Amino acid sequence: xxxxxxxxxxxxxxxxxxxxxxxxxxxxxxxxxxxxxxxxxxxxxxxxxxxxxxxxxxxxxxxxxxxxxxxxxxxxxxxxxxxxxxxxxxxxxxxxxxxxxxxxxx
Amino acid sequence: xxxxxxxxxxxxxxxxxxxxxxxxxxxxxxxxxxxxxxxxxxxxxxxxxxxxxxxxxxxxxxxxxxxxxxxxxxxxxxxxxxxxxxxxxxxxxxxxxxxxxxxxxxxxxxxxxxxxxxxxxxxxxxxxxxxxxxxxxxxxxxxxxxxxxxxxxxxxxxxxxxxxxxxxxxxxxxxxxxxxxxxxxxxxxxxxxxxxxxxxxxxxxxxxxxxxxxxxxxxxxxxxxxxxxxxxxxxxxxxxxxxxxxxxxxxxxxxxxxxxxxxxxxxxxxxxxxxxxxxxxxxxxxxxxxxxxxxxxxxxxxxxxxxxxxxxxxxxxxxxxxxxxxxxxxxxx
Ligand code: FES
Numbered sequence: 001x002x003x004x005x006x007x008x009x010x011x012x013x014x015x016x017x018x019x020x021x022x023x024x025x026x027x028x029x030x031x032x033x034x035x036x037x038x039x040x041x042x043x044x045x046x047x048x049x050x051x052x053x054x055x056x057x058x059x060x061x062x063x064x065x066x067x068x069x070x071x072x073x074x075x076x077x078x079x080x081x082x083x084x085x086x087x088x089x090x091x092x093x094x095x096x097x098x099x100x101x102x103x104x105x106x
Numbered sequence: 107x108x109x110x111x112x113x114x115x116x117x118x119x120x121x122x123x124x125x126x127x128x129x130x131x132x133x134x135x136x137x138x139x140x141x142x143x144x145x146x147x148x149x150x151x152x153x154x155x156x157x158x159x160x161x162x163x164x165x166x167x168x169x170x171x172x173x174x175x176x177x178x179x180x181x182x183x184x185x186x187x188x189x190x191x192x193x194x195x196x197x198x199x200x201x202x203x204x205x206x207x208x209x210x211x212x213x214x215x216x217x218x219x220x221x222x223x224x225x226x227x228x229x230x231x232x233x234x235x236x237x238x239x240x241x242x243x244x245x246x247x248x249x250x251x252x253x254x255x256x257x258x259x260x261x262x263x264x265x266x267x268x269x270x271x272x273x274x275x276x277x278x279x280x281x282x283x284x285x286x287x288x289x290x291x292x293x294x295x296x297x298x299x300x301x302x303x304x305x306x307x308x309x310x311x312x313x314x315x316x317x318x319x320x321x322x323x324x325x326x327x328x329x330x331x332x333x334x335x336x337x338x339x340x341x342x343x344x345x346x347x348x349x350x351x352x353x354x355x356x357x358x359x360x361x362x363x364x365x366x367x368x369x370x371x372x373x374x375x376x377x378x379x380x381x382x383x384x385x386x387x388x389x390x391x392x393x394x395x396x397x398x399x400x401x402x403x404x405x406x407x408x409x410x411x412x413x414x415x416x417x418x419x420x421x422x423x424x425x426x427x428x429x430x431x432x433x434x435x436x437x438x439x
Contacts, residue, residue: 021153024154026117026119026206029148029156
């Protein structure tokens with residue numbers, strides 16, 4: 001995950017220098033894909049950085065080094081804020097209403 | 107394999123914005139669809155090529171365009187089987203304004219769909235829970251419900267090409283989807299609108315929409331079912347409906363078509379201006395011995411009795427539209 005995080009960082013640096021080849025103002029998919037790629041890199045970084053911070057396994061977020069769920073410390077939302085071009089990861093408490101969280105066992 | 111894509115290009119911002127074909131040669135895998143080929147061109151040769159697509163699995167309806175002259179989903183059309191001497195021609199859809207290259211403006215399409223009020227219009231108090239429809243009653247709607255709104259049928263509609271007022275195949279198939287729905291109770295209004303100019307009678311039955319529809323909706327067949335529903339509902343006759351009636355009457359009576367009477371009865375016996383206008387054609391045909399003997403001079407075919415028997419049997423055959431007919435019938439009772 002750390003390697004992926006580095007790779008995303010590198011891609012973001014390359015992306016910053018990426019030109020848009022087509023300059024048209026009508027149905028310019030070259031421009032649309034360029035913008036989308038930037039958002040995809042942001043989303044990828046968010047996933048990666050949040051995964052690194054969250055030291056447990058929960059649902060689709062699975063870490064081989066920490067396969068256990070940890071409600072004590074991680075029954076929290078992860079937040080990501082774009083700051084100086086990088087994701088700053090934080091957490092927020094979870095409001096539990098009707099459904100009590102429980103382990104997913106099959 | 108090496109393939110050539112002849113793509114019709116149009117750039118409204120170009121110095122000379124005339125649409126013309128541009129040739130792209132690419133190396134294509136054998137499994138490529140036409141869309142795969144276009145995407146390869148866009149990614150590796152010319153990023154300015156405008157192509158609209160999304161799912162790449164023939165379900166979103168974004169990628170309709172003309173491949174070798176006929177509308178198709180580019181993502182459902184194999185490149186290898188579309189080649190003629192190693193080349194395929196790709197153009198934007200017809201009947202709609204081209205925005206850029208292969209991208210067309212969908213406003214004509216959606217305008218027509220909107221015009222048929224494509225939503226359920228039940229009457230009476232709202233049920234406590236959902237509106238119930240039996241399985242059987244919905245079976246005849248499976249085909250029109252398969253429409254993914256790609257616009258292929260509208261692109262190749264030969265009537266829309268000459269008359270933009272026509273509702274067109276997609277919208278009429280959509281109209282049928284509600285006329286045929288047991289929960290919808292706006293049939294009387296729907297059918298009387300569809301009986302007007304631009305509606306169900308304007309189709310020339312060219313079959314193009316049936317052929318190009320990637321989802322088997324067979325819009326023309328739905329239009330024919332609408333015509334049947336209109337006639338069963340007893341709405342005012344039109345040139346189209348009189349044509350159908352006259353055709354059937356003539357064949358039932360004599361075993362073949364009385365073409366002269368067909369023309370007279372379709373326009374209406376009392377449509378003097380129209381009949382007068384066509385008189386010169388009739389006289390010229392008569393002089394050259396090409397006017398079929400009509401009316402009382404129209405002879406019965408040998409074996410006409412057998413044809414008559416077929417008609418009698420058909421009258422008692424259950425109609426595919428029985429459910430619709432009884433529904434629209436009750437709306438008029
Ligand atoms: S890309 Fe969705 S139908 Fe072709």
